[in-house]
Amino acid sequence: MVEAKIHIDKVSYAYGENWVLNDVTLDIAPNSVTVFFGPAGGGKTTLLRLINRLNDLVEGTQMKGRILVDGQDIYNSEIHIPTLRRRVGMVFALPLPLPGTVRENVLYGLKLAGVKDRSRLDEILEQSLTQSALWDEVKDRLDHLAVALSGGQQQRLCIARSLALEPDILLLDEPTSGLDPISTRKVEDSLFTLKEHYTVIIVPHSIQQAARIADKAAFFLMGNLVEYAAGTELFTRPRKKKTEEYVTGRFG
Amino acid sequence: MFAQKQAQAAHADWREFVIEALIRVLGFSTIGFVLLIFLFLLREGVPSFYKVPVSNLFGTRWYPNFDLFGTLPLLLGSVLVTVTAILIALPLGAATAVFVREVAPNWAREILKPMIEVLAGIPSVVLGFFGMHAVAPLIRGTLGIPTGLTVFTGALILAYMALPTIISVAEDALDAVPKSLRDAGLAMGATQWQTIWKVVVPAARSGITTAVMLGMGRAIGETMAVMMVTGNAARMPLSLDSLFRPARTMTATIAAEMGEVAQGSIHYHTLFGIGIILFLLTFLINLAAAATIFKKRRRGGLR
Numbered sequence: 091m092v093e094a095k096i097h098i099d100k101v102s103y104a105y106g107e108n109w110v111l112n113d114v115t116l117d118i119a120p121n122s123v124t125v126f127f128g129p130a131g132g133g134k135t136t137l138l139r140l141i142n143r144l145n146d147l148v149e150g151t152q153m154k155g156r157i158l159v160d161g162q163d164i165y166n167s168e169i170h171i172p173t174l175r176r177r178v179g180m181v182f183a184l185p186l187p188l189p190g191t192v193r194e195n196v197l198y199g200l201k202l203a204g205v206k207d208r209s210r211l212d213e214i215l216e217q218s219l220t221q222s223a224l225w226d227e228v229k230d231r232l233d234h235l236a237v238a239l240s241g242g243q244q245q246r247l248c249i250a251r252s253l254a255l256e257p258d259i260l261l262l263d264e265p266t267s268g269l270d271p272i273s274t275r276k277v278e279d280s281l282f283t284l285k286e287h288y289t290v291i292i293v294p295h296s297i298q299q300a301a302r303i304a305d306k307a308a309f310f311l312m313g314n315l316v317e318y319a320a321g322t323e324l325f326t327r328p329r330k331k332k333t334e335e336y337v338t339g340r341f342g
Numbered sequence: 343m344f345a346q347k348q349a350q351a352a353h354a355d356w357r358e359f360v361i362e363a364l365i366r367v368l369g370f371s372t373i374g375f376v377l378l379i380f381l382f383l384l385r386e387g388v389p390s391f392y393k394v395p396v397s398n399l400f401g402t403r404w405y406p407n408f409d410l411f412g413t414l415p416l417l418l419g420s421v422l423v424t425v426t427a428i429l430i431a432l433p434l435g436a437a438t439a440v441f442v443r444e445v446a447p448n449w450a451r452e453i454l455k456p457m458i459e460v461l462a463g464i465p466s467v468v469l470g471f472f473g474m475h476a477v478a479p480l481i482r483g484t485l486g487i488p489t490g491l492t493v494f495t496g497a498l499i500l501a502y503m504a505l506p507t508i509i510s511v512a513e514d515a516l517d518a519v520p521k522s523l524r525d526a527g528l529a530m531g532a533t534q535w536q537t538i539w540k541v542v543v544p545a546a547r548s549g550i551t552t553a554v555m556l557g558m559g560r561a562i563g564e565t566m567a568v569m570m571v572t573g574n575a576a577r578m579p580l581s582l583d584s585l586f587r588p589a590r591t592m593t594a595t596i597a598a599e600m601g602e603v604a605q606g607s608i609h610y611h612t613l614f615g616i617g618i619i620l621f622l623l624t625f626l627i628n629l630a631a632a633a634t635i636f637k638k639r640r641r642g643g644l645r
């Protein structure tokens with residue numbers, strides 16, 4: 091087996107005294123799409139946010155266990171957090187363009203990172219918008235305000251914004267929950283091309299979506315990792331009873 | 343059965359009607375009072391605009407005893423004090439709002455917010471007293487000028503008075519910026535400061551503008567503290583050092599002279615005339631504030 095890109099090692103996590111992840115261990119393979127699914131409140135979002143340390147600013151939390159990215163403990167005090175977050179991109183459920191134009195949105199992270207070279211910026215702009223399947227729709231509107239785009243376009247813009255930083259890992263938290271089926275399709279299609287270059291973890295917004303895109307799938311229930319297996323297996327022949335009930339729609 | 347329900351419904355309708363009528367009367371009477379005040383102001387003030395020649399009324403000298411009613415020094419005095427106050431209060435207020443909302447840990451926020459609200463409740467005469475006896479001597483001493491009662495002293499006190507308004511409105515504006523927008527900034531490798539200055543503050547910009555304009559509206563109408571600390575010399579504040587010399591504002595003039603003036607005299611009408619100018623000025627500022635809010639709403643805000 092290839093070396094794990096992300097190694098989540100006995101992670102438990104609490105907001106205050108409310109433990110929302112219990113002793114979760116799983117390895118995530120590089121250049122694959124891994125799906126975290128399960129009923130709301132299972133801790134999926136929390137786990138994603140732990141992988142790029144986005145929960146650092148939340149007060150009163152407790153964490154046990156380790157998370158390794160490329161074999162490196164990301165909660166080690168020597169980790170430079172902005173650099174980590176550039177390597178681990180994240181896209182959120184509600185597409186929220188930053189104030190400013192389409193171009194500014196995509197290049198925002200690069201500008202912060204100090205990239206100034208115009209031709210390089212233009213190149214990345216086109217490349218990341220192409221990868222997120224948005225280029226054709228916005229190439230004539232690069233200097234228009236991003237809020238003027240449709241919901242589906244805004245979400246693909248948010249994906250492009252993360253891709254522009256050329257991360258290794260892309261975390262997507264229900265990226266299509268607010269989108270119509272056609273936009274959803276476009277975002278999913280872009281995911282297939284993405285996995286050639288990136289390690290993708292996605293919380294899908296439906297089981298159907300999970301089954302469509304998963305290389306591997308992890309089922310979370312109340313903070314516990316119930317089952318983790320290849321997508322083809324988990325959605326057709328789940329081993330645990332809870333998984334089967336959820337996958338066949340008997341609860342959740 | 344049916345009839346009974348009908349009767350009940352009619353009863354409910356009737357109660358509804360009374361409550362609605364009551365609310366309407368109360369609402370209209372408030373608007374009515376405002377209108378009455380405005381009409382009174384017009385009735386008493388408008389005569390000054392035709393009884394005093396324009397060249398006199400907008401002249402540079404205010405000596406009512408010699409029939410010189412030049413309101414320009416008063417207008418400029420108010421503007422200078424207010425603008426200086428805003429220049430002091432804007433960075434302080436915005437920075438404090440950012441600190442309270444974005445940086446301070448929860449427990450500090452719990453302490454700071456009520457404290458800022460208490461600041462808003464300090465009577466202006468107390469601030470004036472503080473300005474006269476603490477700030478003014480300090481300014482006179484450090485700058486070596488003849489009197490510490492200057493435009494700058496007034497502006498300091500006014501800035502202090504406008505701060506609570508600016509802070510709490512700006513803080514609300516920052517609060518309205520969705521958490522996920524902050525997350526988006528951080529997730530792209532921005533530091534906390536970069537996220538605040540390049541994502542959160544720009545997203546809250548129109549709210550912060552509103553905050554400043556509301557603070558300004560409060561400052562320009564303020565009387566007591568300003569009268570106590572600006573020195574009240576009705577001179578044209580045109581030279582560079584005007585900031586550190588006495589001046590007189592419109593509000594202070596009205597407050598100081600209204601008590602002694604003969605009712606119905608030209609001086610009396612002119613004081614009301616100043617009131618009208620002041621009213622228009624405040625009205626315009628509030629209008630501008632409302633316009634920015636409106637514009638933001640229409641654009642769907644930044645969510």
Ligand SMILES: Nc1ncnc2c1ncn2[C@@H]1O[C@H](COP(=O)(O)OP(=O)(O)O)[C@@H](O)[C@H]1O
Nearest residue numbers: 105110128129130131132133134135136137148
């Ligand atoms: N910032 C927070 N503060 C306190 N509790 C939280 C916070 N975020 C999430 N939780 C709690 O953690 C649990 C897991 O939430 P989450 O990770 O969002 O699950 P999921 O994404 O699977 O729905 C929920 O019970 C939720 O109420």
Ligand SMILES: [Mg+2]
Nearest residue numbers: 134135136263
């Ligand atoms: Mg979630």
